[in-house]
Each structure stands twice: as structure tokens, then as C-alpha cells.
Amino acid sequence: MAQEVRGVIAPGKDEPVRLETIVVPDPGPGEAVVQVQACGVCHTDLHYKQGGISDDFPFLLGHEAAGVVEAVGADVTDVAPGDFVILNWRAVCGRCRACLRGRPWYCFDTHNAGQKMTLASTGQELSPALGIGAFAEKTLVAAGQCTKVDPSVSAQVAGLLGCGVMAGIGAAINTGQVGRGDTVAVIGCGGVGDAAIAGANLAGAAKIIAVDIDDRKLETARTMGATHTVNSRETDPVEAIRELTGGFGADVVIEAVGRPETYKQAFYARDLAGTVVLVGVPTPEMKLELPLLDVFGRGGSLKSSWYGDCLPSRDFPMLIDLHLQGRLDLGAFVSETIELTDVEKAFERMHHGDVLRSVVVL
């Protein structure tokens, strides 16, 4: 029997979000219905609402979530009702050329649920944010989007690994391959940048330089493991990073803003043969201009990091275990817990940089 539950909808471009009754179908083959326990508010949800991602309104927002599997469809063997799971937005296929080469984190054919959730009032199909849609009491996803983790972790902490925090930690550990003793600089200290700092710290970086234009954010970055901070409104960050690294630049620079200006800072703030990781998300009109001779002459690698190059089945349980052992403070990313009705206000606080993450707890 399809069920009716409450969910947060973005009805049209720049219109305020609202709570509506939605219809969640029974899971078909390869699908699962998940009872959502917590879901973080991410910039991507705001971009959906602003029409910056696609025009497929209405959207069912929310995608950084954890909860309990309520029901599974035919052929589902990896998860079962009662499992505590984190939802991921890259369920790998196991059959594409990336998967077959043993690099499933690059999967070129990730999938979501085949059936659509709908608005109860009009029957209109909903587009779930990143194929998840978890600002809702229940949601329908592909079973591969459910990753089992130790159920003793709190849902509000676990859910954050489903997107931004994983992107940041993975940018440092998976994409940047930060190692013990490395120098690391992180440009942009929002949720993703702070997670990159925490990831670099976890990987044993010797020096972690946080760069932002907001002193409040630099203060938080220190609690995440930054050893030095640079306010780039007052100080040239490239000069400052070089000064802090013996005049050379950092081994790994993580750009967590997604703008050409900050990307150039990252490019010139790394040591020769160093690595730049772009994890900030640019907009379509942005262009990058760099002397090609500098790209060649400075060597090293320029990488982008999608979802932290994570493999949910490998990384989520591992990071939750490290958190439960007291080695990774995921709780530090939760600024406040809110209700489903508070999402619109939470967007404002996020936009003004007042919070790292607001988390809807159901």
C-alpha cells in the first residue's frame, strides 16, 4: 500500500519551500522505503529551490540523511527492514567501464529508485533532490543508496556523511591522498572545507592552513584541526601559505569555494608537483584563465573531487566507526537541530554563514 507522509517541497523557482503531503509507493524491485530519522540542510537543496540545478519542479528536498529501512522490494539482498542506513546519492552499478576497471567510486551509471513519489493533492510527480528527497518522514530510494552503518551512532550525525561532510573528508583523503606529514591548505571553510580540514587531520597532515574571509569560520576551522588560519580579506592567501610552508607552498591545496579567483589562489599556493583538489562547485558561466606554461611548469596534479571520490560501502561504515572511537568528531558539524517546518529559515541562516549544518530531526 502506498503511504502518505509529510515532506518539504520546492514548488517553483525562488518560491518559499512548504510542507506538503506526499505519496510514497511501495518499493518495487531493487528499491527500498526508508523511515527518515534525520536530514541535514545542504547548499545543494538551496540551489534546487533557486532553480540553479534544473527546472524539474516540484522538488522534494533533502539528501543528507540517515534512517531505518522500513520495506524492500523484490531482489533486494544487501539491506533488510530494520537496518540503520545512511543514504548516498551515488549507488554504483557494478557493470559500467569504471566499475569493471575496479574504480567504482567513478561509476558512470549510478541509479535511483525507478518509481516516482507524487504530491497527494495533485498527483504531480516529484523530483527528489539528488535522487533522495529526505526532508520527509519516509522516502523511496534505490536499495543501493542505502549503506548500513553501526546503529549506535546518532542519526543526526550519521546523515551528514551522506553528502557535504563526506565530500570534504574524501577530498582530502581519497582525492588529495593527503598523507602523514603533508602540508595542506583549505580555501573556504564552510561545511565542506571544514570536513576537508578534519580529513587532513585524520590523515596525519603536519600543517593545516585554513583560509576564509570570515573570522568566525576561521575560529571553527581551528576546532576542526586547522593549525594556522589566514583571513584572505586582509592578507594575500598565496603569500601567507608560502610563508607558512618555508616559502614553497602546500603539498595539497583544497579549493572548497568553487570560483576562478579562489582556484587560482589554490593553483599558486601549492608547492611544485603538489596537488590541487577542486571540491567547491562552480556555476556554468565561470571561466578559468591560467598561463598554460605555469600549468606545465609547476607539474603535479589538478584534480576535481565529486562526492569526495567516496565509495559509500567502503567509506561510510569506516568513518562512523572512527567517529564512535572518538577519532573523528562528526558531531562538531551539527550547529542546530530543527523541525521539518523550519527548513526555509535554515536556508537563510546557512546563506548568511551563521551555521555549519542545520539538521532536521524527525
Ligand SMILES: [Zn+2]
Ligand atoms: Zn558503474
Ligand SMILES: [Zn+2]
Ligand atoms: Zn549536499
